[in-house]
Amino acid sequence: MNWKTCLLSVALGALSVFAFAPFEIYILAFLTIAGLVHLTRSATVKASAILGFSFGMGLYLGGVSWVYVSLSTYGGMPLWMGAIAVIGFAALLAVFTGLSTLIASWAARRFQCNFLLLFPFSWVVGEWCRSWVLTGFPWLDFGYTQVPAFLFSWAPIGGIYLVSFLTIALAVLLFHGINARSYRSPIAAAMVLLVSILISGVEWTEKDGKLITVGVVQANISIDEKWLETMRKQALDQYQSLTAELTTVDLVVWPETAIPYYANQTDERFWKAMVPKDVSVLAGILDHDGKNSYNSAVLNCAGNRAENQLYRKRHLVPFGEYQPLQFLFSWVFEYLSLPMSDFAKWEGLQPIQCGDSIRVGLSICYEDAFANEYRSHLGEANVLVNISEDAWFGDSLAPHQRKQFAQMRARELGRPMVRSANSGPSLFIDHHGQLLHSTPQFEVAIASRDVQPMTGHTPYMIIGNWIVWLALLVIFTPVGFGLLRKGR
Incomplete structure (x- = not known):
């Protein structure tokens, strides 16, 4: 990994801002995450964490730049202090994207797991952690990019984190389909989209x-x-x-x-x-x-x-x-x-x-x-x-x-x-x-x-963030087996 790779990851994060409102170019969410998967899949654990952090810096420096308006225009904060505050805040949020890529990379290498399989689960865990650590700031979760798209229909079933999970999963399938030239990935993606269309008209309430x-x-x-x-x-x-x-x-x-x-x-x-x-x-x-x-x-x-x-x-x-x-x-x-x-x-x-x-x-x-x-x-x-x-x-x-x-x-x-x-x-x-x-x-x-x-009651109202608990189970089960082997 070199500085050019980090800069590319920052650019991918910044480009992701256009997948959210008011631009709502939701297809960009799949492309930028696929690009991040490409950068982190073969990187070391440390490099994966840095690249995930870099992606987050691009995303949040662009996506929550409005913090400066609140601090400077209405809080009276001078330019230099406002700039430091925005950069520091973006860095704090970017820790959680770095955590997502770190978890996927570490678990894949430590326990011989499939990185592509782990990535959507680790991403959801990162978003969930950001929603409650230090009182939480659940801004720019990737599921929001799909409000104008078909994946939005999954929200009553598993909430924002299920929509985020499916968004990241389709991005991984996109990467795998191109990288491995596999016909299975497009078929799997098509099935997800088909089910999304079928459930879009369901009246849950x-x-x-x-x-x-x-x-x-x-x-x-x-x-x-x-x-x-x-x-x-x-x-x-x-x-x-x-x-x-x-x-x-x-x-x-x-x-x-x-x-x-x-x-x-x-x-x-x-x-x-x-x-x-x-x-x-x-x-x-x-x-x-x-x-x-x-x-x-x-x-x-x-x-x-x-x-x-x-x-x-x-x-x-x-x-x-x-x-x-x-x-x-x-x-x-x-x-x-x-x-x-x-x-x-x-x-x-x-x-x-x-x-x-x-x-x-x-x-x-x-x-x-x-x-x-x-x-x-x-x-x-x-x-x-x-x-x-x-x-x-x-x-x-x-x-x-x-x-x-x-x-x-x-x-x-x-x-x-x-x-x-x-x-x-x-x-x-x-x-x-x-x-x-x-x-x-x-x-x-x-x-x-x-x-x-x-x-x-929608299913989400009854069950809540079940996709988060599933993600934690998927991620930490290999860790548990690893600790058992070490104990023996």
């Missing part, structure tokens, strides 16, 4: 009652202005006037932190003034229990103005919403004075509903990126809702990548998803994960659609 009409309000209020004392009334007036145009809806959804007050600062009179009669509203708001502050949302049901149902965010954004490792980074927090960086997280189920017809499975901001957490906290919800403040990301790739998260969650759980974002895009997605409507970014907009609530 069923209709739950009649259609409800849901509206979203996209106020496009500047982050620099929304928390100013002088702007609060203007912001609320804007939400009130926009909502007044949605009089025929059952539920209207406002984005994250739409209301610039604490929940206990609102009362029945406030909600009667803000929301049309007979309309329920779900809105982002802050909450304080006397000790901790929470990034929250309230559901105020029509006909019950005096009572709000509260949801407090469970999975916080490191550095953005809480301060991890303060003994190391306290000087950074003091230097930047980051706003909204001292929230507490909430534990446990938080069902919110209006009667029996509107049962909301809510997520705030990037909580919808954590598939297993969403599945575990869904309860009896029949409609998924995500509220977000995507203005933090500016005009970057992040809001478009998050669209694919929302589509994947809808398909995994067999429920429609409504997404309201302050700066857009706000989305309506059906229970098959298909995008029905999207508002333009950085514009004031309202939209409404008829939404069909769904009930029942």
